[in-house]
Amino acid sequence: MQDPLSSTFAALADPTRRAILSRLALGETSVTELAEPFRMSMPAVSKHLKVLERAGLIARGREAQWRPCRLEAGPLREAAGWIEEYRRFWEQSLDRLDDYLRRIQSARTKSKTNGSGKKPSNTKSKE
Amino acid sequence: MADSAKAANQATGFVFARTFAAPREDVWNAFTQPEHLKHWWGTPGSSVEIARHELKPGGLFHYRMQFPDGRSMWARFVFREIAAPERLVWLNGFSDEQGGLTRNPWVPGFPLETLNTVTFAEQDGKTLITVTVIPFDASDEETRIFAGGINGMKMGFGATFKLLADYLAQRS
Numbered sequence: 001m002q003d004p005l006s007s008t009f010a011a012l013a014d015p016t017r018r019a020i021l022s023r024l025a026l027g028e029t030s031v032t033e034l035a036e037p038f039r040m041s042m043p044a045v046s047k048h049l050k051v052l053e054r055a056g057l058i059a060r061g062r063e064a065q066w067r068p069c070r071l072e073a074g075p076l077r078e079a080a081g082w083i084e085e086y087r088r089f090w091e092q093s094l095d096r097l098d099d100y101l102r103r104i105q106s107a108r109t110k111s112k113t114n115g116s117g118k119k120p121s122n123t124k125s126k127e
Numbered sequence: 128m129a130d131s132a133k134a135a136n137q138a139t140g141f142v143f144a145r146t147f148a149a150p151r152e153d154v155w156n157a158f159t160q161p162e163h164l165k166h167w168w169g170t171p172g173s174s175v176e177i178a179r180h181e182l183k184p185g186g187l188f189h190y191r192m193q194f195p196d197g198r199s200m201w202a203r204f205v206f207r208e209i210a211a212p213e214r215l216v217w218l219n220g221f222s223d224e225q226g227g228l229t230r231n232p233w234v235p236g237f238p239l240e241t242l243n244t245v246t247f248a249e250q251d252g253k254t255l256i257t258v259t260v261i262p263f264d265a266s267d268e269e270t271r272i273f274a275g276g277i278n279g280m281k282m283g284f285g286a287t288f289k290l291l292a293d294y295l296a297q298r299s
Contacts, residue, residue: 006236009275010268018278082233083279089170090258094145096167097157101149 004056008079011055016040017048021071024058028070141260141277151249154256155212158245161188170194179226182209188217189226200232207242215245218263236272238265 002010011017020034035045049069052058056075061068147154157163161180168175172195179189188204201222208216220240221229231237242263248255262273 003235005234006272009234009272009279010236012275012279013271015278079276079279083276086276090143092170093168096169096171097154098145098147100163100167101147101153101157104153105149 004075005078005082007055008057008075011051011057012079014048014051017052020045020048020052020069021057024069024071028061028068030066030068032066034069142257144255144257146250147254147256148252149254150252151212151247151254154254155215155247158215158247159209159211182206184209187226189222191224201226201229203228204243205240212247214247217243219243219260234272234276236269237276238262238269238273240264241273 012021016038019038023029023034023037031042031045031049034049035042038045049058049060053060056072058069059072061070157167159182161177164180165175165177168190169192174193176191176193177188178191179187181187184206186206188206189201190203191199191201193199201224203220203222203226204217205220206215206217208214218240219242221231223229228239230239240263241260244259246257248257262270265273
């Protein structure tokens with residue numbers, strides 16, 4: 001048994017399944033319509049839909065004729081939230097690093113201008 | 128791991144770059160010296176408490192991250208390559224208080240460790256860093272789970288799908 005996030009990510013590993021989710025983000029649709037852009041057989045598409053359904057990412061309607069597929073909010077939100085947090089960890093760390101390096105630079109510039117002038121006396125500092 | 132799976136890893140790694148307005152030496156020190164790391168590693172408001180930091184191949188950087196909401200967690204680096212000031216490579220993982228490797232608490236199916244490579248390049252007094260994260264010694268299933276997360280991120284899944292999911296949740 002896999003934990004929910006792991007099975008969500010395993011389902012997302014396949015490019016066709018990611019494309020299906022992107023299509024469903026536009027609204028619910030029939031399996032036939034979903035299959036069209038992928039040039040895949042219906043059984044092949046159904047197989048992908050089953051994986052997505054098992055991962056709780058989509059749900060299928062009960063109507064006999066066209067069983068519309070739609071996105072499910074729960075696991076999708078969990079997965080999206082985790083992905084955001086992972087990306088944010090790096091991004092925000094590097095934002096902080098950027099600030100920190102700027103502080104170091106400006107402290108150094110200050111001590112240089114205050115301290116012993118190594119520069120030749122005829123070149124005036126722009127500051 | 129099969130070669131094809133290895134190739135897939137390369138293709139699905141988490142890669143990004145960033146330029147800092149600072150000399151390379153400073154950026155390198157910020158990544159490798161504990162007194163600097165404390166000032167920036169982690170999301171805003173979090174703090175880092177360092178239990179161990181040995182900058183040498185095979186050396187351990189073991190730390191606890193304390194979040195503003197009171198949560199805390201232990202994590203570790205195991206350094207693999209230290210080529211000052213150009214290239215730093217480490218294995219990244221979660222850990223227990225003793226420094227033993229633990230699974231990702233949110234995604235237990237994630238690879239236990241990832242191989243993180245940072246290169247530092249100097250350009251006109253600025254420094255370009257490139258970070259690459261790939262699974263390390265992972266099973267095919269762990270690699271798939273990693274790839275799903277990373278590719279989800281690449282397609283903007285995090286930001287756009289979160290909005291969508293919030294919207295869907297409101298309606299139901």
